[in-house]
Amino acid sequence: MSVFILIHLYIMAVWGLPGSTFRYIFSQPIAGYVIASGLWHSWDMFSPDPLAVNFNVEAQILYQDGSTKIWEFPRMEKLGIWERFQKERYRKWRERVRLDAYGMAWDDTARFIARLNDTWANHPVRVTLVRHWQPIPSPATVPGKSKFKRYQPITEDPNFKFNFRFKFYEVRPEDL
Numbered sequence: 676m677s678v679f680i681l682i683h684l685y686i687m688a689v690w691g692l693p694g695s696t697f698r699y700i701f702s703q704p705i706a707g708y709v710i711a712s713g714l715w716h717s718w719d720m721f722s723p724d725p726l727a728v729n730f731n732v733e734a735q736i737l738y739q740d741g742s743t744k745i746w747e748f749p750r751m752e753k754l755g756i757w758e759r760f761q762k763e764r765y766r767k768w769r770e771r772v773r774l775d776a777y778g779m780a781w782d783d784t785a786r787f788i789a790r791l792n793d794t795w796a797n798h799p800v801r802v803t804l805v806r807h808w809q810p811i812p813s814p815a816t817v818p819g820k821s822k823f824k825r826y827q828p829i830t831e832d833p834n835f836k837f838n839f840r841f842k843f844y845e846v847r848p849e850d851l
Contacts, residue, residue: 730808732773734788737801773806785844793851804842807835
């Protein structure tokens with residue numbers, strides 16, 4: 676038990692460091708375990724390089740009868756307080772699964788969505804994962820006050836400028 680605790684203290688200490696060569700070297704031996712176990716976290720919302728895109732991820736589900744359904748990954752801004760508490764981990768899943776670096780999770784994600792949307796009368800046959808994004812606008816200078824900047828408003832349901840279908844998964848009967 677002591678070794679388990681020491682390993683996890685090491686993980687918290689090293690993984691919590693901001694990006695650097697030191698962090699990279701010391702995180703490599705544990706990266707596979709940290710990512711697979713869901714213990715990862717990042718500093719991308721903080722300086723010096725915060726996330727500069729607004730994005731969304733959805734699944735397009737094709738059923739046996741030819742009908743389709745769009746399943747949107749849970750978005751915290753659209754959930755109530757209790758739902759946010761229950762589904763907070765989905766936020767990080769949604770944020771990461773859209774990236775090519777996390778391609779190893781795409782098949783499992785598609786299977787999960789297929790099972791979630793399966794019905795006894797109409798089974799999913801294909802799940803397509805789609806990412807949508809657009810750059811977050813730079814702050815604008817307030818007229819007459821050059822030192823101060825104000826942020827451009829971002830609508831709650833933006834009309835995303837870019838999209839890409841990044842995974843096509845053919846659902847097998849044993850997946851359901």
